[in-house]
Amino acid sequence: MQIPFKQYGSLLADYLKPQRGRVIGLAIALLSSIVLQIINPQILGYFIDTAVEGGSQQSLLGAAIAFTAIALLTQVFSVAATYLGETVAWSATNALRVDLAAHCLRLDLSFHKAHTPGELLERVDGDVNALSRFFSQLVIHVLGNGILLAGILTVLCFENRLAGLSLSAFAVVALSLLLGLRSLAISPWADYRQISAEFYGFIGEHVAGREDIRANGAVHYVLRRFYELLQRWLPVYQRARFASTVLWATSVGLFTIGNAIALAVSAYLWSQNAITLGTAYLIFHYTNLLAQPIERIREELEQLQQVEASIHRVREVLNVQSMLSNQGHCSLPMGALPVSFKQIWFSYETSKHQNPERAKFPAPQNWTLQDLSFYLPAGQVLGLLGRTGSGKSTIARLLLRLYDIQSGQIHLGGGAIAQVPLSELRQRVGLVTQDVQLFQATVRDNLTFFDPQIPDDTILQTLEDLGLAPWLRSLPNGLNTHLGSDSSGLSAGQAQLLALVRVFLKNPGLVILDEASSRLDPQTEALIEQAINKLLKDRTGIIIAHRLQTVHRADQILILEQGQVLEYGDRSTLANQPHSRFAQLLKTGIGVGEGG
Template sequence: MGKSKALPRIPVGEYLSLFRNYLRPQRKRMALLSVLLLFGIALQLVNPQIIRYFIDTAQSLSSGTPLIWAAILFIGVSFVQQLVTVYASYLGANVGWMATNQLRSDVAAHCLKLDMAFHKTQTSGSIIERVDGDINNLSNFFSHFAIMLVSNMLLVAGMLVLLFREGWQIGGGMLLFVILALLAIRYIRRLAVPHWGKVREVSARFYGFLGEHLEGTEDTRASGATGYVMHRFFTLMREWLPLRVRAFFGWASMWITTIIVFTIGNAVAFAVSYLLFKQGSISLGTVYMIFYYTELMAKPIEQIRTQLEDLQKADASIGRVRELLQTKSSIRDGEGAPLPAGPLSVAMERVSFSYEGEQATLAEVDFRLQPGQVLGLLGRTGSGKSTLARLLLRFYDPAGGRIMLSGIDIRQPKLRELRSRVGMVTQTIELFQGTIRDNLTFFDESVDDERIIGVLGELGLREWLLSLPQGLDTRLDSGGGGLSAGEAQLLSFARVFLTDPGLVILDEASSRLDPATEQRIEQAMNKLLQGRTCIIIAHRLATIERADRILVLEQGRVVEDGERARLAADPGSRYSRMLQIGMEEMLA
């Protein structure tokens, strides 16, 4: 297993860009949060002054009234400070989650726009880890980092100013303490950052592996591959653990460094206070105030350390999110040329295509299909039939040649319009958690129930729909749990026909159906395909009996193209030999 490469250093402009894009809509909340934090700083600086007054007054006055008022003031300031802290924490968390949710939405939308070449190289678990895990690490970065860093710097500066007022020796000692603390933290952070980047990379690979094999649990068990999966699981865990340990030690190093620096700071404060008190330069109350400020100074420096620790994680996450957002789809949206209503003609002109790193899948494919015609597309597995269908939907663009729909290059219409006018039904059915209506319309509320029920009726599903307790509002589990394979396939047909496409592609769509269900679809297809162009990809001759034309592919090339009736009557044609000896045997 090769070493993970370290992510490049994130430029400051990248952070500023994130703040600008995702915090600008919340500038009012950010302004209120800033005011609250500044007010909290003022309260923290005031309280030690009250304590000094209390101690010095207790030594010199016989009356306890000023002390009572000082105590009441101290309690009041502390109470208000706690209220401000709680509300600021709530507001900061709110800002952080709103910003990260917007970023998560943008990243998810970007992933959905990327072409199939990207999704073929990424597992679903890996993408989920980027969309959710990496962005979760940015919550504190958005909500607190800039404001907390600035406010803690201001708190430290305020305490130094007050300490310098008491004496340059005290102020100088504490300034040296602060400089030493920040330099030490900065140095340790530089050692720890690379490990967090590697942790995020391995985390994404682990969750990608886990998601992939959890989805295929049945196949894993049936093929006896459980041992391999667990071996791979433990291999990834063994790779993850040392990286996580090194990242933890980076965090621990910062924590230990701050403890050592705080101890040194307290020692300096005690030493200077003792000397000045012995000389009579300061009072006992001032000694306590210096000690209080020294202890208080540990808090903002500790928070600065925490913010820098979060920045370590943010560095890695921002780098990975940036890498994802900079990934561009090779499929560019068209300029918006409209496709005509009704059935679409199809023309491929010397189309060539190959998947990345593979030999040509399609080579010089050339054919034409008139509006309303049905094409039977035949060929061995791997001959390029499904690839041809994907090109028609622009999941990929051809490497050479062009594809025309009703005389319009498919690169010209908007992708949304193209995919609403070209519908495809495959043997793999994707059903989602939601109602039957949601699964049929893809959550489009503009589709009325009458139209849905009409399409289901055409497919022979009206009685099935009436038998359901809640009709179209009946909820389905993810993956279509509770439905038979035939019912799921029929729903996929209904989903496509609801969009009223001008071209329908059936990619071995009846392969999962039992004979009775397939017969129901055959009966409905005759009516539903009226006024539409259709391409049927099949391994069985019975499924293409309605075809007007036959196209046979072999190793990505057209080896036969013509009218079905003419080819059937020609004893020398491949299609005729398929009819004679059986398509399955000929394509074996």
């Protein structure tokens, strides 16, 4: 198997190129440390030979001072290399985290439905964190210790050819054996990273649903699954660690053999008067020093097992392509936008129906929308009714292009929606749901989605228009007050009004309301109804209604049943037709369900 810094050279180039200066400094510090490590034993060998031969104390003192100075300088370069290595590693991995997170956010919802938030967190943070050594210590230290190894063997050959050749043969055998054993451990570490991602995905999912789990008495069931996951995790971890232990045990045995070779060669050469005592010491010292690069390379290769698995998993995510094409170049007109659905067939199980021709013979249980057609003129409001699972929310997702249809045509603003750039589309289509997601950030950032270009005056005027000015004045730091992600400090009505402010600031041409005023007290609901009236003025609107009272402002009514049009027409006309489904609902006052 190829070594990652060869196989993934482009990954290194992309993330190390912006840090060219630091990388060069790291290389200089590391190479300087290597050179000094090779030179210092020579001084110690000279000191021993001089002392044995009865040399002057001045020569011995000079050698001792030089040895100490070089040892200290070696440590200085080692510290500098460590500092630069950590800086390079964190800078590169943080840049990779940003790219990976941005890539995940650009993918369509089918990807996110197939991967839990915890699993993606492990990919973006856990796997990337394992690559920190790949960007600094792994590559630089493998190369650096390779140079140190070559330097030691070269010096040994100059000191004595027999010693140099003997230890060179030992080093080749040792490295070959370690490289051969390395490949045996890659698969166990890949399995370990995968089950680790599953574990964090499980934790994230069930911690988020802790209230429902406790309320429905499912704690014991969740704990049983938790224990089962841990029982699967342990043997996988043990296999991965055993593979690493094999490398460690092999390296320890090899160092023992290396020391034995060095002692045997030194004893033989000494008996033949071929070397001095200082040279004998040098051979043994260099042999011990030889263990350092071999052991370091072994450690890096052990990390390499995990790094290869992490690189594979990171690249696996980066290679996932969104099913949504973003090649559009048509702009939407300003103002209210007309909406047109023509013979729309859509299924969340896209892999089962790739050929649009199959829409002529659909399997009803697989299609969320079936042959759906309607036209909503600019500036009018559509009331969307239907039972749970009828496809109401799916229409909103398609208009935001969170998914693409399998067959048919969707037009927005007079042109095909697929020809509109996603960034512009989602700026010109506003969605307000019952569940408002707030961020752990300031009020301003929560309202503008971190867009600094929206002036404060515009935000304040919008808050004033929606009746939120008294609430804003009650905050200690106004727009700079920090909010919690759990909507702490806000009532449900205030959170809904903040969601409406977000849409106002976007100034969309199409507004989609997913029963934004439900589950609120009458006074707050009345306030939100006033805000909705302002929001829908001079804009096209779609109201996904769960209660009949909310469609009183609609111009058209569309009732869905299992993804098909059950009834569609002008609201007043349908209300005055006694046999229409809408008139019967108004007469009985029965709700129409939720979701879809």
